[in-house]
Amino acid sequence: MTDLLSETIAARRDDLIELTQALIRIPTLNPPGADYRTICDFIAARLRPRGFNIEFIRAEGTPGDSDVFPRWNIIARREGRDAGECVHFNSHIDVVEVGQGWTHDPFGGALVDGKIFGRGACDMKGGLAASVIACEAFIDTHPNFTGAIEISGTADEESGGYGGVAYLAERGFFDPARVQHVIIPEPLNKDRICLGHRGGWWAEIETHGEIAHGAMPFLGDCAVRHMGAVLATFEDRLFPAMASRRTDMPVVPDGARQSTMNINSIHGGQPDQDPGDTSLPAHCVPDSCRIVIDRRFLIEESLEGVRAEVTNLLEALKETRPDFEYTLTEINSVLPSMTDRDAPVVRTVAQAIEKVIGRPPEYVASPGTYDQKHIDRIGKLKNCIAYGPGILELAHKPDEYVGVDDMIHSAQVMGSALETLLMKNLPAV
Numbered sequence: 348m349t350d351l352l353s354e355t356i357a358a359r360r361d362d363l364i365e366l367t368q369a370l371i372r373i374p375t376l377n378p379p380g381a382d383y384r385t386i387c388d389f390i391a392a393r394l395r396p397r398g399f400n401i402e403f404i405r406a407e408g409t410p411g412d413s414d415v416f417p418r419w420n421i422i423a424r425r426e427g428r429d430a431g432e433c434v435h436f437n438s439h440i441d442v443v444e445v446g447q448g449w450t451h452d453p454f455g456g457a458l459v460d461g462k463i464f465g466r467g468a469c470d471m472k473g474g475l476a477a478s479v480i481a482c483e484a485f486i487d488t489h490p491n492f493t494g495a496i497e498i499s500g501t502a503d504e505e506s507g508g509y510g511g512v513a514y515l516a517e518r519g520f521f522d523p524a525r526v527q528h529v530i531i532p533e534p535l536n537k538d539r540i541c542l543g544h545r546g547g548w549w550a551e552i553e554t555h556g557e558i559a560h561g562a563m564p565f566l567g568d569c570a571v572r573h574m575g576a577v578l579a580t581f582e583d584r585l586f587p588a589m590a591s592r593r594t595d596m597p598v599v600p601d602g603a604r605q606s607t608m609n610i611n612s613i614h615g616g617q618p619d620q621d622p623g624d625t626s627l628p629a630h631c632v633p634d635s636c637r638i639v640i641d642r643r644f645l646i647e648e649s650l651e652g653v654r655a656e657v658t659n660l661l662e663a664l665k666e667t668r669p670d671f672e673y674t675l676t677e678i679n680s681v682l683p684s685m686t687d688r689d690a691p692v693v694r695t696v697a698q699a700i701e702k703v704i705g706r707p708p709e710y711v712a713s714p715g716t717y718d719q720k721h722i723d724r725i726g727k728l729k730n731c732i733a734y735g736p737g738i739l740e741l742a743h744k745p746d747e748y749v750g751v752d753d754m755i756h757s758a759q760v761m762g763s764a765l766e767t768l769l770m771k772n773l774p775a776v
């Protein structure tokens with residue numbers, strides 16, 4: 348990258364700190380989806396004087412959208428001198444609940460020993476701030492660049508992205524004719540490129556029984572015992588089968604390179620009593636038991652295969668348990684996404700990391716999911732990665748922080764990538 352851009356970014360350290368703090372101080376909690384318009388207005392006020400065209404898009408009718416908590420998104424676009432490719436930086440504006448255990452004000456943005464603390468500091472207001480500084484410094488040092496730069500702030504990533512990137516993708520904002528390169532500054536560490544993520548399938552399984560007096564359980568049919576049989580067959584057959592599959596995706600941590608499943612919850616029979624309710628439970632055979640499963644799958648597996656594997660095990664229980672009856676209700680699904688290692692945005696950011704940090708990047712994939720799924724599956728745009736500052740393991744934790752040096756370095760990587768992609772005639776330096 349040019350020394351001029353590198354130095355310009357480093358010299359804007361105070362601006363970067365203040366911007367990150369200001370973003371953290373807008374408590375965009377999701378749920379419920381608070382202050383989305385406030386943060387969009389803040390980003391607009393920052394970028395409009397720098398020549399960005401601003402669009403606000405409310406994802407009307409998406410989950411959680413209401414007049415009290417409208418799902419606002421912002422897309423800011425800055426055209427270069429000549430037409431060319433567009434590089435898009437996409438950050439989600441929402442943060443997860445605060446939780447217990449904080450020693451800093453979660454919405455204070457305290458700067459201590461080169462770290463900025465707050466909910467969303469790392470996931471991902473630090474990444475948003477770094478991309479804003481990178482783009483502004485690039486525009487100031489290369490005013491005649493070719494193509495366009497977009498910066499988006501999008502809603503609801505933490506709850507699936509349906510009021511954010513999915514909504515925008517459905518309306519063509521990630522059409523490859525409009526946007527050619529996407530960088531999502533999620534906190535994946537400044538020397539790693541995240542190529543994609545695993546898939547997910549969420550479902551509720553209910554076993555059915557028949558209510559009867561608890562003293563004569565043989566006159567009823569215990570739904571909890573049926574669920575016990577479901578869990579036993581999962582232990583005996585499903586978990587070992589999943590553990591035997593290993594993906595070629597570079598998923599981190601290593602334990603997530605196999606198929607996994609979490610059982611989120613289990614409930615059978617009478618409702619839990621309220622705290623303080625000292626009445627004794629009635630004697631009944633439970634006629635219903637429910638679990639919610641969270642099945643994460645690999646790019647080598649199909650959603651249909653994942654579904655069939657569970658359904659086949661449930662159907663097989665009908666052979667051994669004559670009264671076994673169940674209902675399976677699908678809650679949601681997400682397909683895996685993985686960008687090619689030799690895609691232009693991957694190659695460009697890899698070179699930029701080598702230049703700025705001095706070593707080749709590590710390529711990773713996320714064990715969970717993020718908004719790349721919508722850009723890939725709905726937008727049909729394959730040239731997309733996650734790259735941004737912050738330590739992945741701090742996301743959603745108490746005393747979440749982002750390091751200022753890490754933000755500077757990743758902003759320099761983003762700036763260097765902009766030079767490669769939007770300065771086709773950049774003189775050698």
Ligand SMILES: [Zn+2]
Nearest residue numbers: 439470471533
């Ligand atoms: Zn995030």
